[in-house]
Each structure stands twice: as structure tokens, then as C-alpha cells.
Amino acid sequence: MSTRKEVTLSLVSRRPAGLFAAGLVAVLVAGLVAACGSGSTASPTVGAPTPLRVGLGYIPSVQFAQFYLADQAGYYREAGLEVTFENKSDPDLVTLVGQGVVDIGIADGTSLIPAVSQGIPVRYVATIYADFPSIVFAKASSGITGPADLKGRKLGIPGKYGSSWIMLQALLASVGLTPADLELVEFPKYGQDVAVREGVVDAATGFVNNEPVQLELSGEKVVVLTVDAITPLPGPGLITGEATLAGPKKAALKAFVAATLRAMKEIAADPLKGWDAAVAVVPELASDRETQLAVLNATVDAWQSSYTDANGWGAVDEGAWTESIDFMSGLPDSPVAKPVTVDQLVSKELLP
Amino acid sequence: MSLTQAQAPKAARARRLDPAPVLLGAVIFVVAWQALVWIGGYEPWLLPGPLVVGQRFVDAWLDGTIAPHATATLLEIVLGFTVGAGLALLVGMLLARSHFAERLLSPYLVAAQATPILAIAPLIALWFGTGLLSKVLICALIVFFPVAIATMVGIRSVDKRLVEMARAFRATRSQLVRQVEIPAALPAILGGMRVGVTLAVIGAIIGEWAGGERGLGVLINLARGSLFDTPLLFATLATIALIGIVLYLVVVAVERRMVGARG
Numbered sequence: 001m002s003t004r005k006e007v008t009l010s011l012v013s014r015r016p017a018g019l020f021a022a023g024l025v026a027v028l029v030a031g032l033v034a035a036c037g038s039g040s041t042a043s044p045t046v047g048a049p050t051p052l053r054v055g056l057g058y059i060p061s062v063q064f065a066q067f068y069l070a071d072q073a074g075y076y077r078e079a080g081l082e083v084t085f086e087n088k089s090d091p092d093l094v095t096l097v098g099q100g101v102v103d104i105g106i107a108d109g110t111s112l113i114p115a116v117s118q119g120i121p122v123r124y125v126a127t128i129y130a131d132f133p134s135i136v137f138a139k140a141s142s143g144i145t146g147p148a149d150l151k152g153r154k155l156g157i158p159g160k161y162g163s164s165w166i167m168l169q170a171l172l173a174s175v176g177l178t179p180a181d182l183e184l185v186e187f188p189k190y191g192q193d194v195a196v197r198e199g200v201v202d203a204a205t206g207f208v209n210n211e212p213v214q215l216e217l218s219g220e221k222v223v224v225l226t227v228d229a230i231t232p233l234p235g236p237g238l239i240t241g242e243a244t245l246a247g248p249k250k251a252a253l254k255a256f257v258a259a260t261l262r263a264m265k266e267i268a269a270d271p272l273k274g275w276d277a278a279v280a281v282v283p284e285l286a287s288d289r290e291t292q293l294a295v296l297n298a299t300v301d302a303w304q305s306s307y308t309d310a311n312g313w314g315a316v317d318e319g320a321w322t323e324s325i326d327f328m329s330g331l332p333d334s335p336v337a338k339p340v341t342v343d344q345l346v347s348k349e350l351l352p
Numbered sequence: 353m354s355l356t357q358a359q360a361p362k363a364a365r366a367r368r369l370d371p372a373p374v375l376l377g378a379v380i381f382v383v384a385w386q387a388l389v390w391i392g393g394y395e396p397w398l399l400p401g402p403l404v405v406g407q408r409f410v411d412a413w414l415d416g417t418i419a420p421h422a423t424a425t426l427l428e429i430v431l432g433f434t435v436g437a438g439l440a441l442l443v444g445m446l447l448a449r450s451h452f453a454e455r456l457l458s459p460y461l462v463a464a465q466a467t468p469i470l471a472i473a474p475l476i477a478l479w480f481g482t483g484l485l486s487k488v489l490i491c492a493l494i495v496f497f498p499v500a501i502a503t504m505v506g507i508r509s510v511d512k513r514l515v516e517m518a519r520a521f522r523a524t525r526s527q528l529v530r531q532v533e534i535p536a537a538l539p540a541i542l543g544g545m546r547v548g549v550t551l552a553v554i555g556a557i558i559g560e561w562a563g564g565e566r567g568l569g570v571l572i573n574l575a576r577g578s579l580f581d582t583p584l585l586f587a588t589l590a591t592i593a594l595i596g597i598v599l600y601l602v603v604v605a606v607e608r609r610m611v612g613a614r615g
Contacts, residue, residue, distance in 0.1 A: 091577040099398060115580040120397045160565065161578035186482050186563055335579050 049082035050252040055093040055105025056085055060282045062296045063209065064106075065274030066128075068281045070263035079255035090162075093239075098122045100241045104253055109234025109321070110163045113328050114335035116345050121242035123347040124321075126257045126314035128264075129235030130305035132227050134167040137212040138203035139196060140221035147225055148175040154183045156192040156204030163233070164205040166335075170231040170327060209298035217291055228305070231327045232320035235302070238350075245347060257350045261313045268300050314351055318342050400583040408583035409590055417571075417584070422591055424566035428484065428556040429599065432491020433549055440496045440548075441541070444503025445529070454504070465497040469555065473562035482563030490562070491555035495548040502544020506537030542607040549603050553596045568592050 056064045067085065070076055076083045086102060090111050096102040098120040112124055136155070138144040144153065150172065158164060160179075172178055185201050192204030193211035197218065203225075206212060212222045227233055238260070240253055267274035274296055279285050285292045307317045321342045329336045382402045388394075389401035396404050412418045443461075447454045473490050480486040510533050518532045534541075560569025568588050575585040 089577075091580070094580065095397070111578075111580075114578065115397075118397050118580040118582070119395055120580055159563075159570075159573075161574055165578075186565065191478075337579070337581065 049077070049080050050249060051082045051084065052076075052103045052249070052252055052256055053084050053086060053101070054256070055088045055097060055102040055107075057106065058087055058089045060085075060087055062275070062278040062282070062285055062292045063299050065267055065278040065296060065299075066260055066263040069267060069274055069277035070259045072277050072280060073263065073266075075259035075262055076256065079252075079259050081252055081256055081259070083256070094120060094122060097239050097241050097244075100243050103244055103249060104238055104240045104256060106236050107239045108163045108236050109324070110166045110328065112234070112239060112345055113325055113340060114337065117335075117337045117340045122239050123242060123245055124234065124237050124239050124316060124345055125245070125253070125347050125350040126238040126261070127235065127308065127316050128237045128314075129302045130308040130315075131208070131302045132163075132167060132233045132235045133208045133302050134164045134233075135206060135208045135212070135227070136168065136171060136203055136225040137196065137206050137215065138223050138225075139215070140223050142202050142223070144203055144223055144225075146175070147171045147177065147230075150203060150225075151177055151181050152183070153202040154185055154200075156185050156187050156195045156201040158192070158205070159186055160184075166328060166331075167227045167233060168205055169331060170227050170233065171225060173327075174230040208302055209295050213294045213298050214291060217294060231323055232317065233324050233327075234317075234321055237316070238314075240350070245349065250349070254350045257314065258352050261352065264300075264303055264313060267296075268303065271296050271300055274300070312352070316346050316348055316351070318346060321346055397580065397582050400586055404583050405586040405590065408581075409587035412584055412587050418568075418588065418591055421566055421568050421571040421588075422595070424564075425553075425556050425560065425568040425592075426595060428487040428491055428559065428567065429549075429552045429595070431484070432488045432555055433495050433552040433599075435488060436492030436495030436552070437499045437545055437548055439492065440499035440544075441503050443496075444500040444541075445507060445533075447500065447504040448507035461497060461500065464493070469494050469558055473558045477559070477562040482565075486562070487556055487559035487564065487567070490559035491552045494551045494555035494558075498547040498551065499541070499544040502540050502547075503537065506540025506544075507533050509540065510536040539607070539611050542603060542611065546600060546603045546607070549599045550596050553592060553599065557592065568595075 054067065056067060064085075071083055071085075088096065088102070088105070090107050093102060093105045094107050094111055094115045097105050097107070098115070104125075106128055107122075109124055112122060115122060136147075136150070142153075144150065155168075157168065169179065172181070185195070187195060187204070192201070192206055193214055195201045196204050196211070197215060197220065204211070208224060208226070212224050215222050238257060244250075245253065263274075271293065275289075275293055278292070278296070303313070307320070308315050311317075325336070325340060325342065325345075328334060329339070386401045386403065389399055392399065394400075400408070409418075443457070447457065469490060472493070473486075476489055476493075477486045480489060514532055514536060515528065518528050523531070556567065557569040557572070560567035561573065564570055568591060571588045572585060575581045575588060
């Protein structure tokens, strides 16, 4: 018994030193990791391909077919690039790109606005999704035909954050509603499609190239509510760090953007090219060809809008960005910490 | 134990209660952290210094950003720990008394402990929803094993002569448990609870990551994934650490009081 008591007391009295040591080690390790990361941009040597670390979304999928095609068809190699793909979540990618650890990546435009407002030095350099892919979907039998019909309905969401949350608020604001006018049900692991299919909720947020596509393939008529005509929010696009943009890799980044846009156009003309490239990277996709091909087709549709038709693939609509900044800054729990301008967010230097 | 404490020199006791080493450790830690930020020239979005984090911590508490989340997490921890530790006491006593029960249940208890709670949490959220119940269950699950095992070991370690003496005085089974076994096993049980209460904090955060509207785990996700507010992320982590330290010290205080009084 006495031994036990002594142990108790000694733990209390000696713990601070242990805590200090552990904390110091943690901080030093974090600092070293950060330091290692910030110095990763090497100068390309003449004749040798320029290495580029490219960040894609969290999971390899058919939605990144343009990058896979550009790689496999040799467009990156022809441009003097040695590309390495890395799959990261959106928040991680924005930070890593800002730090210069990842040279260029694809991230949500709506993530960039709060990120830049916090001082993360990143720029949106090319539009990939010209239509905002986050949408609200419902079965046609629900009777929902527009945002006003959502009042009092049960709506599934992954959580009150991210692009879908911004989109939902914009959609509802267009008809004088707020999220409080709906019954929100959270599906943090993205189970909204099943919830809509099984009638657990009347509608849900999702992605135009995912849940509605799968629901339609199951034989259900689907209604999709988009936000583009209301508040033109910036969809996912290519982002790079300010330091990377101003550094020796600028020409390589420009070549990367051009090669990627070339692959996008080819896939739009012949989606099977994109399909083959995606299956080469993710063979599991072939087990569900019909669904995945439908996802790819819906993805390709979202790459184009009237703005990109008029201004070229990848074009960045600065007016739309301004509207988005104004909208997000005015939200009740605005994620925009400090005022930001379009010039701080967007760069057109890498567009063809 | 109280005898040991009573016999301990006053000087040694004063040394144990002296806050100076704690403060010195904290000062050195903060200075080293700030020095690292200065030397590395890190921006606050990458590695905020202690002054920035301290300011954000105060602001976030004063403007009501942290308080509702901290309250939700604390409630989950307290309920989860109470349920988990309570059940663990009963099961631990059963395991201590019955080798058959131990052989029957042990593989499942060990398997449940070895399975990452991070993998189970989304399933619990799926089955029980993303409300308070799922968080309490996750906390209870993570607390259960250390307390149950500590209880089993503690009761099995009770001096057999004490048990025989109680029986000689015709103590009933209930008296034997309440007045001999549990008091004698308290140091071990409370040791398990010290581990359990810190695990309960982790359980609550994991439960909140699996889904929910409130809680410090939700605030971490918001700060990191939606707001890109690294100082707020650090302030939230500091709040979680403080909750863990305070709850640990509460168990230590209870342990000192209960075990000391019975020594």
C-alpha cells in the first residue's frame, strides 16, 4: 500500500519534467517537419525533367482521369515534367501547397477563400470544375422542384462545413430561407445517397457527378438543384503556392496546366480515353464500369460552362469569385477571417 | 498508506507540493516553442507561437467559440466514464471471482481493446446516431478495459488472510465485498481509472469526429478543414489537454483521499 502511495505522489510531483520533455520533442519534430517541407522546391537542371509533386483528391478515382491521361499519354513528359501524384484531403492539400511541399494540386475554390483570409499563400490558377459540383438532390417523387420546396423538409448533409454547407446556404438564401427552416440530418461518412434512396431524408447535399448519377442508375428519377445561376461559387480548380508561382518552376507549372487542359479536352471528346486511363491507375473501377463511366460523363459535363465556352478551358471567372467572396463574407458564421480580394486569390499567369 | 504519509518528513511533503518545478517546466516549454517560431520564421497558419495561441485561446473563450464545444465534450466524457467505469467494476469483480467467466469473456475483452476505436466509431455513429448516446458509448468502450482489468487484478491481489479473517468473523458475502475486497483493491482500481479518464477524453474526441454538431473534436475539424484557423486548432488542443489534466488530477485527488483514509 505504501509503495502505491509513493508512486502516486511521485507521478504528480515529477510529471512536469516529463510533460515538458514530451512537449518540447513534439514542438521540435513539428518544426523540423515544417522546415523540411518548406525547402522542397529544387531548381530544374537544363535537359532534365522538372519534378512536380501534384496533389489530387483524397482517393484515386475516375474524377481525376484528365491527370492520369496526361501522364500516360506522355503530355507531361513532352512538356519536360516528371509528375508524381499524391492523394490528400482538401485541407491538407491547401496547407501543403501553401507551404511549397506540393507544387500544384486540385482544391475547392470555397476552401481557398478562408485559407487565404488566414494568410495561407496560395493562388487559384485554373478552373477544373466550371460548374459548382456541390448540389442538392432528391427523388423526383419527393415533389421538390426548387429551393423553396426544401422548407420544412428533412435534408441530409455531411456536416455544417465545407463547400456543400456554403452551397446550401446560398441556395436557401436565394428564396429567403436559412438552414433553420429545414430539418437537417448529418451523415458524416457521406451516406446521403442511401438516405435519399431509402426515404430517410427528403433530399440531401451531394456532388453532381456522384450521388444523383448512382441514384438514376438504380432506376430512380432524380431532381438536382444547382447553385450556379444563384451565386456562382468557384468549383475545384488547380492551386499553387505564391512562392512556387514566383519561383523557378513557374514555366513547368504553366506547362502542367496546358497538358492537363489538353487531356480534359480529349476526354470531353472521347470519354473512353479517360476511362481507360483511370482504370490503368485504379483497376477496381472496371468492376463497376456502368456506374464509373456515368460518373466520368457527369464529371466532364461539370468541366464546362458558358463562361469557359466563351473564354477557354480553365478560364477563371473573376466576377464570380468576387460574388463568392461577398457571399461567404456575409454568412452568419463566416469562415472568412479577414477581408480578401480576388487579386489575392486568383492568378491567370499559368493559363494558356 | 496514511501511516506512510504521516511518517514522511514534512520537508519531503513540501517538496512534492511545491509548484515551482511545474511553473519552471511550463516557462521553459513556452520559451522553447516561441524561440522555434522566431528562428524558423514560421507564419501562424503553419506553426503559431505560444503568444498567438494564447491570445486566440482567450479570444475564443471570451467570444463563445470554445465554451459550447467544451461543455458538450465534458458531458460526453463524464457520462461515458461513469457508464464505462461502472460496468467495468462489475465485470472486473466477476472476472476476479470466476475463472470460468474470465476464460469465457477475456478473448472478447482483449479483442475489443485491440480493435482500433477509430474504426469502430463510425459504425457506432451509424447504429446509434450522431447524438450524445454514440459518444457516451464510445467513451464507455474505451474506458472499460483498463478499469475492468485493474479491478480484476486488484481484487485478486487482496491479502487472503484478510478474507479469511472476515470469514472467521462470519462476514456475509456482501460485507466481504464492500468492507474487505473493494477497499483493499481500491489502489489498483483507481489506478485503472486514472488511465481510463484520460482515455475517455480521447474517446469523446473520436466520437465527435465520427459525427456531430458540437464538441471539441468538431471544433478541431472546423478549425482545420473549414476555417484554416491554425491558432484556433492549437487553442482547442490546449483546451482538450487541460480537460484531460484536470480530470486526471480529480481522480488522483479522489485516490489520495479514499486510499489515504483507509490506510
